[in-house]
Amino acid sequence: MSAIISIENLQKTYASGFTALKGISLDIAEGEILALLGPNGAGKTTLISIICGIVQPSSGKVLVSGHDVVRDFRQTRALIGLVPQELTTDQFETVWNTVSYSRGLYGKGKNPAHIEKVLRSLSLWEKRDSTLRQLSGGMKRRVLIAKALSHEPKILFLDEPTAGVDVALRREMWSLVRDLRDSGVTIILTTHYIEEAEEIADRVGIVNGGELVLVEEKTALMRKLGAKQMLLELAEPMKSLPGRLDDWKLSLAQEGRRIVYDYQPQADPDALTRLLAALEASGVQVTDISTRQTSLEDIFVSLIGDAKP
Numbered sequence: 169m170s171a172i173i174s175i176e177n178l179q180k181t182y183a184s185g186f187t188a189l190k191g192i193s194l195d196i197a198e199g200e201i202l203a204l205l206g207p208n209g210a211g212k213t214t215l216i217s218i219i220c221g222i223v224q225p226s227s228g229k230v231l232v233s234g235h236d237v238v239r240d241f242r243q244t245r246a247l248i249g250l251v252p253q254e255l256t257t258d259q260f261e262t263v264w265n266t267v268s269y270s271r272g273l274y275g276k277g278k279n280p281a282h283i284e285k286v287l288r289s290l291s292l293w294e295k296r297d298s299t300l301r302q303l304s305g306g307m308k309r310r311v312l313i314a315k316a317l318s319h320e321p322k323i324l325f326l327d328e329p330t331a332g333v334d335v336a337l338r339r340e341m342w343s344l345v346r347d348l349r350d351s352g353v354t355i356i357l358t359t360h361y362i363e364e365a366e367e368i369a370d371r372v373g374i375v376n377g378g379e380l381v382l383v384e385e386k387t388a389l390m391r392k393l394g395a396k397q398m399l400l401e402l403a404e405p406m407k408s409l410p411g412r413l414d415d416w417k418l419s420l421a422q423e424g425r426r427i428v429y430d431y432q433p434q435a436d437p438d439a440l441t442r443l444l445a446a447l448e449a450s451g452v453q454v455t456d457i458s459t460r461q462t463s464l465e466d467i468f469v470s471l472i473g474d475a476k477p
């Protein structure tokens with residue numbers, strides 16, 4: 169993996185004495201979409217703010233394209249676009265001016281063709297002469313994205329880009345994020361929506377209490393997601409499973425009153441039919457059957473308790 173961002177043992181204790189990051193290490197690959205999930209106060213915004221050079225780390229270091237985010241602030245910041253969690257823009261400025269001005273802040277020369285392309289891709293072209301206060305909440309959020317893209321960054325941070333955004337617009341944003349990734353931009357987003365991480369991330373990281381408690385390829389997580397359990401309630405409790413069922417991945421639970429079967433529905437579509445036949449042939453009487461799916465939410469809850477992301 170060629171890392172465009174390399175985070176090494178990053179710690180942050182705010183002036184208040186509160187430690188928001190407790191030693192995070194992570195490499196982010198060029199061209200990937202990484203989704204950071206975590207409950208309120210986990211440290212996601214703090215982490216992003218340090219990479220973007222807005223907050224100073226207490227210790228540890230971050231390299232962006234090989235440059236230190238503290239020492240080489242100008243170089244690293246020029247490579248990064250940030251869509252902040254909070255909406256803070258001049259309400260009386262027009263969309264066109266806001267986005268063009270943002271490009272200038274990064275020392276990039278005027279490029280109206282690029283600004284037009286960005287506004288069109290975010291369905292803001294028709295609104296280019298409107299002032300921000302004339303826009304809906306979802307449109308304002310898209311203006312923030314346009315600002316972040318105004319200087320053609322190689323890395324885009326989206327801090328809860330779809331909070332308070334309707335379902336249709338959320339889907340539009342997902343497709344925009346994928347298009348950006350396909351054009352070579354590396355994307356790091358934070359979200360409270362597990363579905364969002366499942367939908368667009370190449371990799372998912374879970375942050376809790378200032379620590380990165382899990383980071384894994386989405387496909388690997390999906391394999392776990394695909395795992396199902398079948399629970400078979402038995403008429404008579406059993407001490408052990410009949411020998412002829414040895415080939416099945418079964419275990420006994422509830423003091424022998426329940427058989428638990430772990431399976432992957434995609435991998436073996438007719439397994440259930442065969443299992444039921446095998447149970448019948450072994451004289452096992454089943455009174456009830458239920459199934460449950462392991463989801464990213466289960467993984468999330470098992471890692472960090474009941475706190476919702």
Ligand SMILES: Nc1ncnc2c1ncn2[C@@H]1O[C@H](COP(=O)(O)OP(=O)(O)OP(=O)(O)O)[C@@H](O)[C@H]1O
Nearest residue numbers: 182184186188206207208209210211212213214215
């Ligand atoms: N400037 C600050 N001074 C002191 N404490 C801060 C400051 N900024 C953030 N914190 C604390 O650091 C912790 C992490 O905050 P952060 O904003 O990084 O969380 P988050 O994961 O982005 O949460 P959310 O999902 O609510 O956006 C919180 O406990 C917060 O109160």
Ligand SMILES: [Mg+2]
Nearest residue numbers: 212213253327
């Ligand atoms: Mg935050």
